[in-house]
Amino acid sequence: MKIEVTKTTNSKLASIDFDNIPLGRTFTDHMFICDYEDGKWQNPRVEPLAMIPTHPAAMALHYGQAIFEGMKSTLSRKREPLLFRPYENAARLNASAERMGMPAFPEDLFVDGLKALVSMEQDWIPPVDGSALYLRPFMYADEPFIGMRAATSYKFIIIGSPAGPFFTKPVKLWAEKHYIRAASGGTGEAKAAGNYAAAIRPTEIAKSKGYDQVLWLDAQEHAYIQEVGTMNIFFKVDGNFITPTLDGSVLHxxxxxxxxxVLRHKGYTVTERKISIQEIKEAAAQGTLEEAFGTGTAVGIAHIQEIGWGDDVIPVSTEFPVGKAVNDMLNDIKTGGEDPFNWMAPVL
Ligand SMILES: Cc1ncc(COP(=O)(O)O)c(C=O)c1O
Structure with missing residues:
Protein backbone atom coordinates (compact mmCIF):
# COMPACT_ATOMS: atom_id res chain seq x y z
CA MET A 1 0.00 0.00 0.00
CA LYS A 2 1.36 3.42 -0.90
CA ILE A 3 2.08 5.68 2.06
CA GLU A 4 1.16 9.33 1.36
CA VAL A 5 3.55 11.81 2.96
CA THR A 6 2.74 15.36 4.06
CA LYS A 7 5.66 17.24 5.58
CA THR A 8 5.35 19.77 8.34
CA THR A 9 6.17 23.37 7.56
CA ASN A 10 6.84 24.05 11.22
CA SER A 11 9.53 21.66 12.51
CA LYS A 12 10.26 21.80 16.24
CA LEU A 13 13.62 20.08 15.84
CA ALA A 14 15.74 23.24 16.18
CA SER A 15 14.21 23.93 19.61
CA ILE A 16 15.22 20.56 21.09
CA ASP A 17 18.09 20.42 23.57
CA PHE A 18 19.36 16.87 23.01
CA ASP A 19 21.36 16.98 26.23
CA ASN A 20 18.23 17.52 28.23
CA ILE A 21 15.22 15.64 26.86
CA PRO A 22 12.33 15.23 29.28
CA LEU A 23 11.51 11.51 29.10
CA GLY A 24 8.30 10.71 27.24
CA ARG A 25 7.24 14.33 26.83
CA THR A 26 8.90 15.35 23.57
CA PHE A 27 7.40 14.18 20.30
CA THR A 28 8.74 14.32 16.77
CA ASP A 29 7.19 16.39 13.97
CA HIS A 30 5.22 13.65 12.24
CA MET A 31 3.09 10.57 12.84
CA PHE A 32 2.13 7.57 10.77
CA ILE A 33 -1.61 6.99 10.70
CA CYS A 34 -3.92 4.46 9.05
CA ASP A 35 -7.72 3.99 9.28
CA TYR A 36 -9.72 0.78 9.55
CA GLU A 37 -13.09 1.35 7.86
CA ASP A 38 -15.47 -0.94 5.94
CA GLY A 39 -13.56 -4.04 7.01
CA LYS A 40 -10.14 -2.96 5.73
CA TRP A 41 -7.09 -0.85 6.56
CA GLN A 42 -6.87 2.16 4.28
CA ASN A 43 -5.22 5.51 3.65
CA PRO A 44 -1.80 4.92 5.29
CA ARG A 45 -0.04 8.26 5.60
CA VAL A 46 2.67 10.20 7.35
CA GLU A 47 1.48 13.63 8.35
CA PRO A 48 2.35 16.38 10.81
CA LEU A 49 1.73 15.28 14.39
CA ALA A 50 -1.56 16.81 15.48
CA MET A 51 -4.48 16.30 17.84
CA ILE A 52 -6.87 13.57 16.70
CA PRO A 53 -10.55 14.52 16.86
CA THR A 54 -12.24 11.90 19.04
CA HIS A 55 -15.98 11.36 19.42
CA PRO A 56 -17.00 11.20 23.11
CA ALA A 57 -18.56 7.79 22.40
CA ALA A 58 -15.35 6.42 20.80
CA MET A 59 -15.44 2.81 21.99
CA ALA A 60 -11.82 2.70 23.19
CA LEU A 61 -12.71 5.30 25.84
CA HIS A 62 -15.50 3.11 27.25
CA TYR A 63 -14.68 -0.53 26.57
CA GLY A 64 -10.91 -0.30 26.34
CA GLN A 65 -10.11 -1.78 22.95
CA ALA A 66 -6.64 -0.21 22.94
CA ILE A 67 -3.28 -1.94 22.42
CA PHE A 68 0.24 -0.71 21.86
CA GLU A 69 3.86 -1.56 21.15
CA GLY A 70 7.15 -0.05 22.24
CA MET A 71 10.39 -0.17 20.27
CA LYS A 72 13.43 1.94 19.43
CA SER A 73 15.36 3.15 16.44
CA THR A 74 19.10 3.60 17.05
CA LEU A 75 21.90 4.99 14.90
CA SER A 76 24.68 2.83 13.49
CA ARG A 77 28.25 4.08 13.73
CA LYS A 78 27.79 5.43 10.21
CA ARG A 79 24.78 7.31 11.57
CA GLU A 80 22.24 5.25 9.66
CA PRO A 81 18.95 4.59 11.48
CA LEU A 82 18.24 0.97 12.42
CA LEU A 83 15.26 -0.88 13.86
CA PHE A 84 15.58 -3.78 16.30
CA ARG A 85 13.53 -6.85 15.25
CA PRO A 86 10.54 -4.83 13.96
CA TYR A 87 8.62 -7.89 12.71
CA GLU A 88 8.57 -9.21 16.30
CA ASN A 89 6.65 -6.10 17.36
CA ALA A 90 4.35 -6.42 14.34
CA ALA A 91 3.55 -10.03 15.29
CA ARG A 92 3.00 -9.16 18.96
CA LEU A 93 0.68 -6.28 18.05
CA ASN A 94 -1.40 -8.74 16.06
CA ALA A 95 -1.42 -11.28 18.89
CA SER A 96 -2.70 -8.49 21.16
CA ALA A 97 -5.25 -7.46 18.51
CA GLU A 98 -6.59 -11.00 18.28
CA ARG A 99 -7.06 -11.31 22.06
CA MET A 100 -8.84 -7.96 22.19
CA GLY A 101 -11.17 -8.67 19.24
CA MET A 102 -9.45 -6.08 17.04
CA PRO A 103 -8.41 -6.41 13.38
CA ALA A 104 -4.90 -7.55 12.49
CA PHE A 105 -2.64 -4.89 11.00
CA PRO A 106 -0.64 -6.01 7.92
CA GLU A 107 2.86 -6.78 9.20
CA ASP A 108 4.65 -5.41 6.12
CA LEU A 109 2.69 -2.17 6.41
CA PHE A 110 3.60 -1.99 10.12
CA VAL A 111 7.31 -2.14 9.21
CA ASP A 112 6.94 0.12 6.15
CA GLY A 113 5.08 2.66 8.31
CA LEU A 114 7.90 2.60 10.87
CA LYS A 115 10.49 3.06 8.14
CA ALA A 116 8.53 5.88 6.47
CA LEU A 117 8.25 7.71 9.80
CA VAL A 118 11.82 7.10 10.99
CA SER A 119 13.32 8.05 7.62
CA MET A 120 11.64 11.46 8.00
CA GLU A 121 12.55 11.81 11.68
CA GLN A 122 16.11 10.46 11.66
CA ASP A 123 17.51 13.80 12.80
CA TRP A 124 15.44 13.35 15.97
CA ILE A 125 17.58 10.38 17.04
CA PRO A 126 19.75 12.11 19.64
CA PRO A 127 23.42 12.20 18.55
CA VAL A 128 24.51 11.06 21.99
CA ASP A 129 25.73 7.54 22.87
CA GLY A 130 23.02 5.36 24.36
CA SER A 131 20.19 7.45 22.89
CA ALA A 132 17.38 6.32 20.62
CA LEU A 133 14.13 7.35 19.05
CA TYR A 134 11.43 5.58 21.06
CA LEU A 135 8.59 4.49 18.78
CA ARG A 136 5.08 3.89 19.98
CA PRO A 137 2.79 2.05 17.53
CA PHE A 138 -0.77 1.74 18.87
CA MET A 139 -4.29 0.83 17.79
CA TYR A 140 -7.63 1.83 19.29
CA ALA A 141 -11.33 1.61 18.57
CA ASP A 142 -12.63 4.98 17.38
CA GLU A 143 -16.17 3.99 16.38
CA PRO A 144 -18.74 6.13 18.23
CA PHE A 145 -21.08 3.52 19.74
CA ILE A 146 -22.52 2.66 23.13
CA GLY A 147 -22.80 -1.10 23.41
CA MET A 148 -20.59 -4.08 24.19
CA ARG A 149 -19.19 -5.53 20.99
CA ALA A 150 -16.09 -5.28 18.84
CA ALA A 151 -15.84 -1.88 17.16
CA THR A 152 -16.01 -1.59 13.39
CA SER A 153 -13.57 1.31 13.01
CA TYR A 154 -10.06 1.72 14.40
CA LYS A 155 -6.99 3.90 14.05
CA PHE A 156 -3.42 2.58 13.91
CA ILE A 157 -0.85 5.28 14.68
CA ILE A 158 2.90 5.45 15.25
CA ILE A 159 4.44 8.36 17.13
CA GLY A 160 8.09 8.95 18.00
CA SER A 161 9.75 10.41 21.07
CA PRO A 162 13.50 11.01 21.38
CA ALA A 163 15.01 9.31 24.41
CA GLY A 164 18.34 10.38 25.88
CA PRO A 165 20.87 7.91 27.33
CA PHE A 166 19.16 5.67 29.82
CA PHE A 167 21.48 5.10 32.74
CA THR A 168 19.61 2.62 34.84
CA LYS A 169 20.21 2.65 38.51
CA PRO A 170 19.74 -0.67 40.30
CA VAL A 171 16.05 -1.28 41.01
CA LYS A 172 14.21 -2.51 44.06
CA LEU A 173 11.08 -4.58 43.44
CA TRP A 174 8.01 -5.03 45.60
CA ALA A 175 6.55 -8.57 45.29
CA GLU A 176 2.81 -7.92 45.41
CA LYS A 177 0.78 -10.26 47.62
CA HIS A 178 -2.69 -8.78 47.18
CA TYR A 179 -3.15 -7.22 43.72
CA ILE A 180 -2.55 -9.25 40.55
CA ARG A 181 -1.58 -8.24 37.03
CA ALA A 182 -2.95 -11.15 35.04
CA ALA A 183 -4.81 -14.40 35.54
CA SER A 184 -4.87 -17.48 33.38
CA GLY A 185 -7.30 -16.89 30.50
CA GLY A 186 -7.12 -13.10 30.96
CA THR A 187 -5.26 -10.52 28.89
CA GLY A 188 -1.78 -10.70 30.47
CA GLU A 189 -0.15 -11.82 27.26
CA ALA A 190 -1.63 -8.90 25.30
CA LYS A 191 -0.02 -5.49 25.37
CA ALA A 192 -3.42 -4.04 26.19
CA ALA A 193 -3.81 -0.58 27.73
CA GLY A 194 -6.10 -1.98 30.44
CA ASN A 195 -3.32 -4.18 31.85
CA TYR A 196 -1.33 -1.05 32.56
CA ALA A 197 -4.35 0.82 33.97
CA ALA A 198 -4.84 -1.95 36.53
CA ALA A 199 -1.14 -1.81 37.48
CA ILE A 200 -1.02 1.91 38.21
CA ARG A 201 -2.43 1.87 41.76
CA PRO A 202 -0.32 -1.11 42.96
CA THR A 203 2.76 0.59 41.47
CA GLU A 204 2.00 3.81 43.36
CA ILE A 205 1.70 1.77 46.57
CA ALA A 206 5.04 0.04 45.89
CA LYS A 207 6.67 3.44 45.28
CA SER A 208 5.24 4.81 48.53
CA LYS A 209 7.07 1.93 50.30
CA GLY A 210 10.37 2.95 48.67
CA TYR A 211 10.33 0.42 45.79
CA ASP A 212 10.70 1.19 42.08
CA GLN A 213 8.38 -1.35 40.46
CA VAL A 214 6.01 -4.18 41.27
CA LEU A 215 7.10 -7.79 40.94
CA TRP A 216 3.90 -9.58 39.90
CA LEU A 217 3.04 -12.98 41.33
CA ASP A 218 0.55 -15.50 39.94
CA ALA A 219 -3.16 -14.87 40.47
CA GLN A 220 -4.09 -18.18 42.12
CA GLU A 221 -1.47 -18.74 44.81
CA HIS A 222 0.49 -15.48 44.88
CA ALA A 223 3.53 -17.73 44.98
CA TYR A 224 5.04 -17.84 41.47
CA ILE A 225 6.90 -14.97 39.82
CA GLN A 226 5.45 -13.62 36.56
CA GLU A 227 7.17 -10.39 35.53
CA VAL A 228 7.95 -6.83 36.57
CA GLY A 229 5.92 -3.65 35.81
CA THR A 230 7.38 -3.12 32.32
CA MET A 231 10.04 -5.82 32.22
CA ASN A 232 10.48 -9.58 32.15
CA ILE A 233 12.76 -11.05 34.78
CA PHE A 234 15.80 -13.35 34.92
CA PHE A 235 17.66 -14.89 37.86
CA LYS A 236 21.11 -16.45 37.93
CA VAL A 237 21.14 -19.22 40.50
CA ASP A 238 24.19 -21.37 40.99
CA GLY A 239 25.66 -20.49 37.60
CA ASN A 240 22.49 -21.03 35.52
CA PHE A 241 19.78 -18.65 34.36
CA ILE A 242 16.08 -19.13 34.97
CA THR A 243 13.13 -17.04 33.79
CA PRO A 244 9.38 -17.58 34.24
CA THR A 245 7.62 -19.58 31.51
CA LEU A 246 5.38 -17.71 29.08
CA ASP A 247 2.25 -19.27 30.58
CA GLY A 248 -0.35 -17.00 28.98
CA SER A 249 -0.21 -14.37 31.74
CA VAL A 250 3.24 -12.97 30.92
CA LEU A 251 4.08 -10.52 28.12
CA HIS A 252 6.24 -12.08 25.41
CA VAL A 262 22.53 -13.94 23.84
CA LEU A 263 22.95 -15.89 27.11
CA ARG A 264 22.93 -19.22 25.24
CA HIS A 265 25.35 -17.75 22.66
CA LYS A 266 27.66 -16.91 25.59
CA GLY A 267 27.43 -20.52 26.79
CA TYR A 268 24.98 -20.17 29.67
CA THR A 269 22.08 -22.50 30.36
CA VAL A 270 18.71 -20.73 30.40
CA THR A 271 15.65 -22.59 31.66
CA GLU A 272 12.09 -21.30 31.31
CA ARG A 273 10.04 -22.67 34.20
CA LYS A 274 7.82 -21.86 37.16
CA ILE A 275 9.83 -19.95 39.78
CA SER A 276 8.42 -19.42 43.25
CA ILE A 277 9.35 -16.38 45.28
CA GLN A 278 10.09 -18.75 48.18
CA GLU A 279 12.72 -20.47 46.00
CA ILE A 280 14.39 -17.10 45.33
CA LYS A 281 14.32 -16.25 49.02
CA GLU A 282 15.99 -19.58 49.84
CA ALA A 283 18.63 -19.17 47.10
CA ALA A 284 19.48 -15.73 48.53
CA ALA A 285 19.78 -17.22 52.03
CA GLN A 286 22.05 -20.03 50.75
CA GLY A 287 24.22 -17.63 48.76
CA THR A 288 23.37 -19.18 45.37
CA LEU A 289 21.36 -16.21 44.04
CA GLU A 290 24.07 -14.57 41.96
CA GLU A 291 22.20 -12.04 39.80
CA ALA A 292 18.74 -10.82 38.94
CA PHE A 293 17.77 -8.43 36.19
CA GLY A 294 14.75 -7.10 34.35
CA THR A 295 14.60 -6.86 30.55
CA GLY A 296 12.60 -4.44 28.41
CA THR A 297 12.80 -2.04 25.49
CA ALA A 298 12.75 1.11 27.61
CA VAL A 299 15.61 0.20 29.92
CA GLY A 300 17.46 -2.62 28.20
CA ILE A 301 18.67 -4.67 31.16
CA ALA A 302 18.11 -3.34 34.67
CA HIS A 303 20.02 -4.68 37.64
CA ILE A 304 17.70 -5.86 40.42
CA GLN A 305 19.26 -5.20 43.78
CA GLU A 306 16.59 -6.19 46.23
CA ILE A 307 13.08 -7.65 46.44
CA GLY A 308 10.63 -6.78 49.20
CA TRP A 309 8.06 -9.51 49.96
CA GLY A 310 5.83 -8.75 52.93
CA ASP A 311 8.13 -8.42 55.91
CA ASP A 312 11.00 -10.14 54.07
CA VAL A 313 13.72 -8.27 52.24
CA ILE A 314 15.46 -10.53 49.72
CA PRO A 315 18.92 -9.13 48.94
CA VAL A 316 20.13 -10.03 45.45
CA SER A 317 23.59 -8.73 44.52
CA THR A 318 25.53 -5.50 44.34
CA GLU A 319 26.92 -6.32 40.89
CA PHE A 320 25.41 -8.02 37.82
CA PRO A 321 28.38 -8.82 35.57
CA VAL A 322 26.63 -11.24 33.21
CA GLY A 323 23.56 -9.02 32.87
CA LYS A 324 25.84 -6.09 32.11
CA ALA A 325 27.81 -8.07 29.51
CA VAL A 326 24.54 -9.06 27.80
CA ASN A 327 23.39 -5.45 27.85
CA ASP A 328 26.69 -4.33 26.31
CA MET A 329 26.37 -6.93 23.55
CA LEU A 330 22.77 -5.87 22.81
CA ASN A 331 23.80 -2.21 22.69
CA ASP A 332 26.67 -3.04 20.37
CA ILE A 333 24.32 -4.92 18.01
CA LYS A 334 21.84 -2.02 18.12
CA THR A 335 24.50 0.52 17.15
CA GLY A 336 25.76 -1.34 14.12
CA GLY A 337 28.27 -3.73 15.72
CA GLU A 338 28.51 -7.36 14.70
CA ASP A 339 24.98 -8.80 14.48
CA PRO A 340 25.35 -12.59 14.68
CA PHE A 341 21.57 -13.07 14.96
CA ASN A 342 20.67 -10.80 12.04
CA TRP A 343 18.32 -8.72 14.20
CA MET A 344 18.83 -5.22 12.87
CA ALA A 345 16.73 -3.83 10.03
CA PRO A 346 18.08 -0.75 8.21
CA VAL A 347 15.51 2.01 7.81
CA LEU A 348 16.87 3.54 4.60
C1 LIG B 1 4.44 -5.81 31.17
C2 LIG B 1 5.69 -5.82 30.37
N1 LIG B 1 6.51 -6.89 30.44
C3 LIG B 1 7.65 -6.97 29.72
C4 LIG B 1 8.02 -5.95 28.87
C5 LIG B 1 9.27 -6.08 28.05
O1 LIG B 1 8.95 -6.30 26.71
P1 LIG B 1 9.97 -5.86 25.55
O2 LIG B 1 11.25 -6.52 25.86
O3 LIG B 1 9.34 -6.35 24.29
O4 LIG B 1 10.06 -4.38 25.62
C6 LIG B 1 7.21 -4.81 28.76
C7 LIG B 1 7.58 -3.71 27.86
O5 LIG B 1 7.13 -3.67 26.74
C8 LIG B 1 6.02 -4.75 29.51
O6 LIG B 1 5.22 -3.67 29.43
Missing part, protein backbone atom coordinates in the same frame (compact mmCIF):
# COMPACT_ATOMS: atom_id res chain seq x y z
CA UNK A 253 9.09 -9.60 25.79
CA UNK A 254 11.23 -9.12 22.71
CA UNK A 255 14.19 -8.20 24.92
CA UNK A 256 13.51 -11.39 26.95
CA UNK A 257 13.60 -13.52 23.80
CA UNK A 258 16.80 -11.78 22.65
CA UNK A 259 18.48 -12.09 26.07
CA UNK A 260 17.81 -15.85 26.09
CA UNK A 261 19.58 -16.09 22.70
Missing amino acids: GITRKSVID
